Amino acid sequence: MRAEVDTTAGTLALIEVRRFATPAARQSDGLHWDAPRLFDEVLAGFGTAAATGRLDSLGIDTWGVDYALLDGAGDLLGLPFHYRDGRTDGVMDAVVGKVGRAALYERTGTQFLPFNTLYQLVAEQRDAPDRLRRAATLLTMPDLLHHWLSGARGVEFTNATTTQMLDWRTRTWDVGLLQALDIPTQMLAPIIAPGTRLGTPLPACVARMPRLDGVPVIAPACHDTGSAVASVPSGGGVAFLSSGTWSLLGTETNAPIVTPAALAHNFTNEGGVAGTTRLLRNITGLWVLEGCLRGWRAEGQTFTVEDVLEGAAQRPVCQSVIDPDDIAFHRAPDAAAVQAWCARTDQPVPATATDVARVVIDSLALAYRRGVEALAEVTGSEVHTIRVIGGGARNRILNQATADATQCRVLAGPVEATALGNVVMQLVVLGAVRTLADARALVAAAFPPEEFTPRRRQPWDEAAERFTSYGLRLRS
Known part of the structure; x- marks a missing residue:
């Protein structure tokens, strides 16, 4: 989506520039996301948006829970698993049996869903412990795309809270919980706030889409x-x-x-x-x-x-x-x-x-x-x-x-609420609107x-x- 905003006139319009099916891949060990192809589609969408006029900023959001593991060189350690894969069957019950349902909720404040990142990592440790030991960085899906776009390595807060791995009081990773479940923690990336400026597109991305050169990359609510x-x-x-x-x-x-x-x-x-x-x-x-x-x-x-x-x-x-x-x-x-x-x-x-x-x-x-x-x-x-x-x-x-x-x-x-909320955060960061309330009023006027x-x-x-x-x- 490309947004065109005139804050003086109080107008906001969304233009769909590209739509694609989220690419999945069935492999011998289960159902995965084809992350490189997904990034190609996102980058092509940014390129199409840039071709229609100047871009002031870029930002990516996706679904929660799923993650990618990168080695020390920044290469993927396999395609990210899909949350609908069956590898987590029974894992949540086993973890609850070990930690206790009330105790786990008291630590994280997170709902119990069988595909939460916590249970996926327990399954990963069971099935492929070497991959977890080799992992230098864990990034959730929007953070992976932002990393490939800008080079930044961090997990944006709104997405991190879907993992069932955060201490709700400190708003940081619950390292003790992960250690109690024998999950390595060396791959945990810093948590970044929504509205963080991540940099600008990397030279490799600019080589493919020259009009993206120098455009700020902003983490919305990812x-x-x-x-x-x-x-x-x-x-x-x-x-x-x-x-x-x-x-x-x-x-x-x-x-x-x-x-x-x-x-x-x-x-x-x-x-x-x-x-x-x-x-x-x-x-x-x-x-x-x-x-x-x-x-x-x-x-x-x-x-x-x-x-x-x-x-x-x-x-x-x-x-x-x-x-x-x-x-x-x-x-x-x-x-x-x-x-x-x-x-x-x-x-x-x-x-x-x-x-x-x-x-x-x-x-x-x-x-x-x-x-x-x-x-x-x-x-x-x-x-x-x-x-x-x-x-x-x-x-x-x-x-x-x-x-x-x-x-x-x-x-x-609005129907395109996710795209609009992404735009809202970018507008606030760029100073185009003063407050979140002002940005929401702009959305309400444009999309009653x-x-x-x-x-x-x-x-x-x-x-x-x-x-x-x-x-x-x-x-x-």
């Missing part, structure tokens, strides 16, 4: 959700819902909340910008619907997602529900998985694509309701407004279902949200009881 949340205000009774393949539901706080209630509801305390904390929990998002669509296309169906959603909007709500966070939907969900879940819980089994989509949409809205109720318990503030940001903000049927299920006002947009108000509550209250009982039944 975790994509960190950038997305930076684009809109939240806090108090306002929650954010970063809606995409994953849904991240939470709010900004002035400090981490590490309490028994936060642990019980598996809330994480991730780094935010301007000294804030993103208190949130992960919810399986549109991943389930995306899996259904892949399956239907493999069967030769030609309908689009718009066709499916338009049909689903005409179906009655809450006829059947699934728990999208159930393990049945973690790896490769499809319509058959949705139908099987409904059959196991003695609910009507959806037969058509539109019926399946209706089940998924309603179930996501109920998962958001569960998250909103938990957020209110943890923070002590009732939620009255949900800011839906990211690609899911386009899904009007889901936005309305979310308003109905939660009985909250829903403000949907669409509002959804709650409608009939009764069917959602009844469905919420079934939603909870079905999940408990399958887990018992």
